Amino acid sequence: MKRINRLLFLVLFCIASELWGQQRISGKIITGDEQDLTPVLIVNISGNKSILSDMSGNFTMEAQENDEIRFVKEGYYRVDKKIAREDFRTPLNIILKKIEIQIPEVRVKYRPTGNLAKDNQHLNESRKLQALKSDMEEYMKSPLNQPLPSNAVSRTFTGHDFNAGQVNLFGVFNAVKKLTKPKVTKANYNETQDFLKRVRNEVNLDFLRKYGMDEEQIDAFLLYADKTRSLAKRYRKDFSITTIEYELKIAFGEYSKTNK
Numbered sequence: 001m002k003r004i005n006r007l008l009f010l011v012l013f014c015i016a017s018e019l020w021g022q023q024r025i026s027g028k029i030i031t032g033d034e035q036d037l038t039p040v041l042i043v044n045i046s047g048n049k050s051i052l053s054d055m056s057g058n059f060t061m062e063a064q065e066n067d068e069i070r071f072v073k074e075g076y077y078r079v080d081k082k083i084a085r086e087d088f089r090t091p092l093n094i095i096l097k098k099i100e101i102q103i104p105e106v107r108v109k110y111r112p113t114g115n116l117a118k119d120n121q122h123l124n125e126s127r128k129l130q131a132l133k134s135d136m137e138e139y140m141k142s143p144l145n146q147p148l149p150s151n152a153v154s155r156t157f158t159g160h161d162f163n164a165g166q167v168n169l170f171g172v173f174n175a176v177k178k179l180t181k182p183k184v185t186k187a188n189y190n191e192t193q194d195f196l197k198r199v200r201n202e203v204n205l206d207f208l209r210k211y212g213m214d215e216e217q218i219d220a221f222l223l224y225a226d227k228t229r230s231l232a233k234r235y236r237k238d239f240s241i242t243t244i245e246y247e248l249k250i251a252f253g254e255y256s257k258t259n260k
Contacts, residue, residue, distance in 0.1 A: 041073065
């Protein structure tokens, strides 16, 4: 009987430890700028984890008591928050303040005295300087009387040209690269569908699902991205997963402004 009680206590302890390690915090981030819909980076310094908030500022993240959470957004002061026990029961409200733009200081070297003659003498250019500027301006506008010298070094002072008779391998490589690269042409309907199907199968689209998009919404977004970024036209013959994923993220930044 005692052995059964010990086993039961051990099981309950493991379950409690597991539940304790899976605690989550949630909340909303407010910037005060309704036009700024870019996500906020949330970093758990203690747990070495990071997530992005959604376009409305909402977030949910695993954390433990006394973890240090940092909220970072470009153009705003960062906020550090140490998690307390009550933070697991109530949502967090995080306010990010915009960084002020510093105007450079302007120093006035000369302070006017109020004496018009004296101030005018200090601020205005001297007659000699005015005459010199006038002469230089006339000289620059006048036509050339002598031909300009050739902007080249005499062969007498140049060393031996070791590249003479040599093949420019770098130039040949670039020429071959241009010849082997497929020509960009407009994609027809079937080519576009095959390209989008390949994007579906080979490109990582988890960043779209993370924002709550289902499969139908992802298909609609891919059509939008192809239309605005000409993806099938530019990349169906030269399919680069890294480049296409980068193009999709650029398109998503514009798409999220009009499609929430």
